Amino acid sequence: MKMNAVDIRPGNIIEYENGLWKAVKIQHTQPGKGGAYMQVELKNIEDNRKTNVRFRSAESVEKVRLDTDDYQFLFADGEELTFMDKKNFEQVIVQKELIGDQAAFLTDGMDVILELYEGRPISVQLPQHVEAEVVEADAVVKGQTASASYKPAVLDNGVKIMVPPHIVAGTRVIVDTGEFTYVKRAD
Template sequence: MAKMQANQMRPGMVIEFEGQRYTILKQNIMIPGKGAAVIQVEMRNIKTGAKKDQRWRTSDTVERLTTEDKEYVYSYTDGDNLVLMDPETYEQISVPKEILGDRLPFLQENMTVSLRLIEGEPVSMELPETVTLTVTEADPVVKGQTAASSYKPAVLENGVRTMVPPFITAGERIVVRTTDGSYVERAKG
């Protein structure tokens, strides 16, 4: 941890405040008519996800935490943990499954993921933006529907339900977003 002046805070930095860790989202310096400038900061609690607005004087100091984003390769799941491997050192690291929340089904073997570490402790994990999955079930198209408006329900091989265009059938491979499982395109090749 390192102390820094409040006016040095920038979006993306992580600070410790009142015993909690926060990611800085936005920061504005407000100069009132009289008196010292004030820093208005919007920040998100890393554990709870709750947003908080906080004001500091420019002369105040805050505790900045060191963050590191590092790429790992997903190896396997061990109970409630995901085992990741450092592609450079082959060292393994174990992180709780909850770190991914509802994106967990999109994690695939040997997938490269980005892990954010704060003071060496994993706090969040990013997946690639899209993955390719096989459609295991797709509803038949209802006659009379216009193709433009009618996405139909489908189930992917990872159990996630999504909406696909009418021409997609079971057995096809499609590209979906890992954030919400939404359809991007038919997989090529």
């Protein structure tokens, strides 16, 4: 599906130079002289190369149509992650590098969304927030104000985040999987 270059948004998958590229950052520039253009940082989906491309506002690009399906995480085997289609129970194996650091948040039975291009998985979307337990939290430094200070903590999955001073080991917290940040204390 053709789209104007000025309509590119972060997260869009486009076809560029015979490959699939994900728009990471965009900047619309309108110089005093000459025509407007879009400066787009692209990341190759297959090999993670990055490039910056300048598209003129009159140019069009090919936006890739992706199929999305609900899957359930089953288990990890080294660098391979196994997911099951919730409709037909078929299993799909995905390389851990496709998810990156977010793989630490995967738990058995977790529902995720797989984006597929021509039947091939190209991205995995985890839930925005997950619950985790703090297993290690630094002591509060006396004299710090509660409003501006955060302290390092380690979650049960090994991820390190910053938490407010009142959080101690054993506390269950809600964590943003995209930003790796503390959201709130779990109820």
